[in-house]
Amino acid sequence: xxxxxxxxxxxxxxxxxxxxxxxxxxxxxxxxxxxxxxxxxxxxxxxxxxxxxxxxxxxxxxxxxxxxxxxxxxxxxxxxxxxxxxxxxxxxxxxxxxxxxxxxxxxxxxxxxxxxxxxxxxxxxxxxxxxxxxxxxxxxxxxxxxxxxxxxxxxxxxxxxxxxxxxxxxxxxxxxxxxxxxxxxxx
Numbered sequence: 001x002x003x004x005x006x007x008x009x010x011x012x013x014x015x016x017x018x019x020x021x022x023x024x025x026x027x028x029x030x031x032x033x034x035x036x037x038x039x040x041x042x043x044x045x046x047x048x049x050x051x052x053x054x055x056x057x058x059x060x061x062x063x064x065x066x067x068x069x070x071x072x073x074x075x076x077x078x079x080x081x082x083x084x085x086x087x088x089x090x091x092x093x094x095x096x097x098x099x100x101x102x103x104x105x106x107x108x109x110x111x112x113x114x115x116x117x118x119x120x121x122x123x124x125x126x127x128x129x130x131x132x133x134x135x136x137x138x139x140x141x142x143x144x145x146x147x148x149x150x151x152x153x154x155x156x157x158x159x160x161x162x163x164x165x166x167x168x169x170x171x172x173x174x175x176x177x178x179x180x181x182x183x184x185x186x187x
Contacts, residue, residue, distance in 0.1 A: 014162040015065040017053035018120075025051075045178035056124035057131075063139070064159040070143045077139045079121045085139065132158055 025046060032039035052058060062068045062076060129136040138145075138152035146152040 018062040041182040045182040056122040060128040
C-alpha cells in the first residue's frame with residue numbers, strides 16, 4: 001500500500017526508524033490475509049536483515065520520535081523501569097552489552113517478529129544512552145514532564161542529529177532484493 005511506502009520512506013530520520021520498521025512488519029503480517037505467500041516472503045526478508053532499529057540498543061530512539069505517542073513512550077519508559085532501570089543505573093558505568101552474537105562485539109541479536117511497542121526494549125537498551133554519553137534519568141519522569149528536563153532536551157537533540165547510514169534508495173533496493181530472493185525460495 002502507498003501508506004507503507006510513504007512511512008517507510010522516512011528512514012533517514014533515525015528517531016522514526018523503530019516505529020517505521022514496526023509498522024512495516026505489522027503491515028506485512030496483516031497482508032497475510034490477502035496474499036499469504038507474499039506476506040511470508042516479505043516478512044522473512046525484512047525480519048532477517050531489516051530490524052536493526054528494533055534491537056534493544058536502538059529502540060530507545062523511539063523516545064525522541066514525533067511518530068510515537070505519549071502513551072507508547074510511557075509504556076516504553078515503564079518497561080525500562082520494569083527491567084531494573086533506576087537512578088543507580090544512570091550512574092552505573094559497569095553496565096555491559098549482554099545480547100551479542102559470539103564475543104559481545106558485532107551484530108546484535110535481531111528481535112523475533114511480530115513485535116509490539118515496548119517489548120523490544122531490554123537490558124541492552126541502556127547502552128544507547130551509554131554509547132551516546134547521555135543521561136537517561138528523564139525516563140523516571142512522566143512523559144508530560146520530559147520536555148522540561150535538560151537531560152531529555154540534550155538526548156533529543158543528539159538523537160535528532162544522528163545520521164542513518166543507509167539512505168532511502170539503498171535500503172529500498174536492498175529490501176526489494178531480499179523480497180525477490182525470498183519469494184523465489186517460496187515458489
